Each structure stands twice: as structure tokens, then as C-alpha cells.
Amino acid sequence: MKRILYTLTLAAMATFAFAQTDTTKVEKDTTEGFRFTTVDSVAITPVKDQNRSSTCWAFSTIGFIESEVLRTKGKELDLSEMFVVSKTMMDRATYCVRMYNEPRFAPGGSAYDVIYCMGHYGLVPQEAMPGIRYGWTKNDTLPVHGELDRVAGGYIKGLTGLKKLSPVWREGLQAIYDTYLGKCPEEFEYEGKKYTPQSFVESLGLNADDYVSITSYTHHPFYERFALEVPDNWRMDQMYNVPMEDMMRIIDHAIANGYTLAWGADVSEIGFTRKGIGVMPDDDNGADITGSDMAKWVGMSNDKKKEELTKKPLPEKTITQEMRQNAFDNWETTDDHGMQIFGTAKDQNGKRYYMVKNSWGTMRSDYNGIWYVSEAFMQYKTNDVLVHKNAIPKDIKKKLKL
Numbered sequence: 217m218k219r220i221l222y223t224l225t226l227a228a229m230a231t232f233a234f235a236q237t238d239t240t241k242v243e244k245d246t247t248e249g250f251r252f253t254t255v256d257s258v259a260i261t262p263v264k265d266q267n268r269s270s271t272c273w274a275f276s277t278i279g280f281i282e283s284e285v286l287r288t289k290g291k292e293l294d295l296s297e298m299f300v301v302s303k304t305m306m307d308r309a310t311y312c313v314r315m316y317n318e319p320r321f322a323p324g325g326s327a328y329d330v331i332y333c334m335g336h337y338g339l340v341p342q343e344a345m346p347g348i349r350y351g352w353t354k355n356d357t358l359p360v361h362g363e364l365d366r367v368a369g370g371y372i373k374g375l376t377g378l379k380k381l382s383p384v385w386r387e388g389l390q391a392i393y394d395t396y397l398g399k400c401p402e403e404f405e406y407e408g409k410k411y412t413p414q415s416f417v418e419s420l421g422l423n424a425d426d427y428v429s430i431t432s433y434t435h436h437p438f439y440e441r442f443a444l445e446v447p448d449n450w451r452m453d454q455m456y457n458v459p460m461e462d463m464m465r466i467i468d469h470a471i472a473n474g475y476t477l478a479w480g481a482d483v484s485e486i487g488f489t490r491k492g493i494g495v496m497p498d499d500d501n502g503a504d505i506t507g508s509d510m511a512k513w514v515g516m517s518n519d520k521k522k523e524e525l526t527k528k529p530l531p532e533k534t535i536t537q538e539m540r541q542n543a544f545d546n547w548e549t550t551d552d553h554g555m556q557i558f559g560t561a562k563d564q565n566g567k568r569y570y571m572v573k574n575s576w577g578t579m580r581s582d583y584n585g586i587w588y589v590s591e592a593f594m595q596y597k598t599n600d601v602l603v604h605k606n607a608i609p610k611d612i613k614k615k616l617k618l
Contacts, residue, residue, distance in 0.1 A: 249528030250493065250563055252588055257559035257571060258476050259286045261294070263585030265577030269361035270323045273448065273480075274300045275575035276554035277330035277602065280478040281339070283558065284604065285420055287474055293420075298347025298397045299340045299413070304329045308450060309372055309389055313381070319447055321372040323365045327478040327554060327602040328429060328453035335424030337400075338413025344404040347397045364396040428608075428618065429455040431600040432463040434541045439615045444600060446551040455600055456616050460537045464595060467557060467570070470607035477557040478602035479572065482549045485597060486522045487532075487590075492581030494572070494589035496532045496596055497525040505530050529563050535595040543596065551599050561588060570594055 261282040266275045274297040285293050304325050312321040333339070371389055375381060394400075403412055411419065429444075436442040436457050443452040458466070470477055487495040498505055499521070503513035506524045516524070533539075543549040559571035569588040578585040605618050 250588070252561045252563055252569065252583075254571070255560045255562055255568075256471050258471060258474055259283060260476065260556065260558045260573050261286070261292055263573060263578050264297075264575050266297075266575040267361075267577075269365070271297060271301055271325075271361075272554040272575055273325040273327060274298075274304075274330060276556050276573075277327040277478045279556045279573055279575070280327070280476055280602065281330065281334070281422070283476040283556070284422065288421055294342040296340045296342045296345040296347060299345045299400050300330050300333045301325075301347075302393045302397050302400050303333045303337045305368065305393060306386065306390060307332075309368070310386065311450060312372055313375055313385075317372060317376040319450065321369055322447070323368075324448040324551075326448045326451070326453060326551070327480060327600070328449070328451055330478075331424050331427050331602065332451060334417055334422060338415070338417045339420075339422075340401055340404060340413050340416060341406050344401050344406065345398055349396070349398055360396065364392070367396075368392050426604055426606070427602055428605050428616075429453055429600050429602050430458060430463055430466055430608075431455040432458055432460045432537070432540065432598070433544055434537060435545070446599065448551050456618075458612065458616075460535070460540060460595055462612050463598065463601070464591070466603065466608050466612060467594065467601060468560075469609045470603050471557070471560055471570075473607060475604055475607035477607075479555045479557045480551060480599040480601070481553055481555065482551070482597045482599065483553045484550070485593070486518070487526055487593060488597075489522070489526050490580055491526075492583040492587045493526050494587055494593045494597075495526060495530070496535065496590060496592040497530050498533050499525060529565055529567060532590060532592040533596070535592050540596060549597060549599065555587070557601070563588075567591075 261279060264275055264279070266272060278295050278297050278300065282293050282295055285291055305323065308325070309321055312319065368389065371392060375385060401413070403410060404416075405411075406416065431444050433444075438457055438459055441454040441456055443449060444455050467477060483494070485494075485496065486499055487493070487497050502508070502521060502525060503510045506513070508516075508524065513521070540549070555575070556573040557570050558573055561569045561571055563569065568591050570591070572587040572589050574581065574585055574587050576585065581587060605613065608616070608618065
């Protein structure tokens with residue numbers, strides 16, 4: 217997910233973890249106009265800061281996997297995102313070269329990339345591959361990752377058009393990623409035991425086949441699988457297609473039964489703020505719902521309109537399956553950003569919201585790195601969710617033949 221580029225600081229982490237017992241911290245840190253009360257909350261690991269690179273897909277899904285270990289083992293882990301990034305980018309480069317760099321090589325990815333990596337290459341703890349070299353600090357990571365993306369992209373572009381490739385071109389690209397991120401360890405020691413990345417996954421009891429992607433669009437049949445046509449689904453992950461109502465049931469059922477979800481979403485809407493709110497205000501009737509003078513409203517800048525529409529709970533659009541499809545077909549819904557859904561809450565008026573862990577650090581929202589996303593926003597702007605297959609309601613699971 218690459219249009220919203222917020223990158224990595226692996227060392228900078230929050231000093232708290234939102235488990236079921238500490239969500240009261242979220243309730244206390246509310247903005248003026250919104251007051252939230254937690255309804256359900258599943259344990260998650262601390263919020264991290266990806267800063268400004270296109271690695272949200274790695275951070276969000278690694279957070280999801282960390283919550284899976286919390287759920288099954290009661291153990292809090294800090295897993296390496298950059299191990300997954302290195303493995304994934306090498307695979308994506310191979311794919312792009314075979315396709316003559318169409319689609320263009322880019323640093324984005326999807327939740328499935330992490331699951332694929334887990335199943336084929338394994339995972340490693342953060343300490344085995346920190347991904348930070350030469351004493352880089354948080355402020356250094358933007359130019360470092362910007363440089364990495366340009367160098368790796370230039371390398372692949374330079375191969376395009378050659379009549380024949382050498383058998384070592386992959387070694388050259390791997391050297392670039394090794395230089396910037398460090399080498400992916402083949403063996404490491406963790407808590408007094410030696411592991412390979414694959415044996416480490418086995419020790420955690422994780423099975424890549426247990427995780428499925430869910431989406432909801434009408435250009436393919438419901439209750440069948442298809443590869444969602446977005447650039448970062450370059451592995452052609454076969455997602456299960458369900459009606460919007462069933463997609464929402466899956467999300468609700470998962471949370472109610474102690475599961476989190478990795479969430480692929482479009483966050484370019486006017487109702488998604490940098491302060492921790494995601495809503496779908498009825499902006500077509502913005503003057504009416506904000507009580508503004510129509511002439512003044514028409515003359516407002518988009519930024520000012522956004523501020524007015526998101527500073528307190530307001531009426532929202534009613535989302536339909538047709539609206540979802542039209543937004544996707546017209547490029548109004550794109551694969552922008554990856555986050556982790558872990559709970560539900562209600563505002564002072566009783567309206568339901570989803571609690572979402574972002575990877576923009578703890579200072580970029582008014583809720584310590586957590587976003588509150590309305591049901592309408594979730595219905596409209598969800599591209600897909602990744603979830604354990606046992607978190608799906610039995611009747612839907614039966615229709616999907618899982």
C-alpha cells in the first residue's frame with residue numbers, strides 16, 4: 217500500500233500495549249467533540265512508528281501476527297518488519313523483471329505478503345534483524361528509506377530492455393537490501409535457543425494456511441475467490457468475496473471472539489484525519505450538517521471543510537454495496553494503507569466505532585496511535601481484511617467451504 221507513505225522507525229515504540237485491561241488510557245485521551253467508551257478490545261502489542269516509507273503493510277500485519285501469538289501463547293513478541301520487507305521486495309523484483317517491469321517495481325505490499333513470507337521463509341524477532349544500521353535515528357530513516365527505494369527501483373529499471381540477464385542480477389539487488397536493512401539471518405539465538413526463521417515460526421505454533429483474506433465487490437461472484445485487482449496484490453492473493461453485510465459480520469465476530477484483523481483500506485477520504493478519527497460525513501450536505509452559511513461553506517478550502525466535518529460526531533452517509541463498487545471502479549477507493557482492527561467503541565451518542573492500531577507512532581493522533589473508525593467508513597473504505605479462518609461465523613465459513 218503505497219500512496220500514503222509513512223515509514224519506519226523500528227526503534228521507536230510506545231511504552232504501553234493496548235491489552236484488554238489498558239484501553240481506559242484511550243478513553244481518557246479524547247479530543248474535544250468526541251468522547252469514546254471501549255466496548256470490546258483484543259490484546260495488541262505496542263504501537264510502532266513506520267515514519268514515512270511504504271511499509272504499512274508489513275507493520276500492520278506483523279502487529280496482527282504478534283496479536284495472534286498473544287492470543288494463543290499469551291506471549292508478547294516484537295517481530296522484525298524488515299525481514300519481511302527484504303524477502304518480499306526480492307520476490308517482487310523477480311516478478312517485475314519477469315514481467316518486463318510491468319507492473320512497475322515499487323516498495324508497497326499487502327497483508328498476504330507477510331503471510332506468504334511466514335509460510336515460505338519464516339519470521340524473526342526484532343533483535344535478530346533490527347533493520348536499522350549505522351546508528352540511524354528516527355529522523356534519519358526518511359532519507360535512508362527514500363534512498364533505498366530509489367536505488368532498488370533504479371536497479372530494476374536498469375535491467376529493463378536488456379536482451380539477456382546475467383545469472384547474478386538477484387545477488388546485486390540482494391546486496392542493496394542487505395546494505396540498507398542488514399542481512400536476513402539464516403540462524404539466530406533467541407531466549408537461549410537457536411532457531412532458523414522457519415523453526416521460529418513453528419515454535420510459535422503459527423500456520424500460514426490458517427489465515428484468509430476477505431473482500432466484498434460485485435464484479436466477481438459472492439462466496440467465491442478472486443484476486444483483487446489492485447497494484448499491491450501483485451502475488452494475486454485469492455480473496456474470499458462476500459456481501460458487505462457478511463464482511464462486517466466477520467469483522468464483528470472476530471473481535472467478539474478475541475481475534476484481531478489486518479485491515480487494507482483507503483484513507484484518502486475527507487473524513488480520515490491525522491488526529492485519530494475515520495468517519496464518512498455527509499459532505500454533500502456539509503453546510504446543513506455543520507450549521508454553516510451556504511455561501512461561506514462553498515467558499516471554504518477543502519482543509520477547512522475537513523476540519524468542520526470531523527471535529528465532532530455528525531450524520532454520516534448510508535453505505536450500500538453499490539456505493540462500494542462504484543468507488544472501486546472509479547479509482548475513488550484504492551489500496552492506500554494497512555492497519556490492524558482490534559476493538560469496538562461507542563461515542564457519546566452511542567454510535568459504534570472500530571478501534572484501529574496504526575503505525576504512525578503515538579504522537580500523530582489524539583489517542584496514542586489508535587484511530588476510531590466509524591461503521592460507515594469501515595463499510596465504504598475497506599479493501600480487504602486478513603483474519604484467522606476460525607474467526608469467521610460458521611454459516612459464512614460453510615458457504616466459503618472453509
